[in-house]
Amino acid sequence: MKRIIITHKTPKGKLIGRANFQPPINSIVILKSNKKFKKVGKIYDVFGPVNRPYVKIIPFKGFEDYIGEVYILKQKNGKSKYRKK
Template sequence: MKRLGTALHVVQNKLIVQSEEIVGRGAGIPRGSSWVVDQKRTRVGKVFDIFGPVNRPYIIVLPNKGMDAAAHIGKKLYIDEAPGRDRKWKK
């Protein structure tokens, strides 16, 4: 699990997350459609779009159906980096 950032707002049922500061080449911006999870590894949704400054971008997360996006405001969110997990969901 890699820390994504802190959830700030809900706009049109999408969660706006301010990412952690990106320093150096090793740290990167998450890929689109990456799974976003909370601290308990419960899937919150997927990365929908990325915008804003390069060193600390904002990330739009499209929540899963039935997920209350407002419940995650102010909480830390993470990118699930489990190997091979993205491949089986791309179909």
């Protein structure tokens, strides 16, 4: 799992974090504590320098004011479930 550090909250309720890699959009961001995982939010936007981009996260209920260290779940790289024939 790769790490993101959430630094602050925007006036519109989104969370801003800093990463050391280019995370995929729509990835789930989780909080890991005592071998339990809690979903914090979903990546909405990636902006800034390529080396250390900023990440905008839409928080789930209960994590609107969270600031700290979170991790990204890996997304599956597969085709969509439904496709035209």
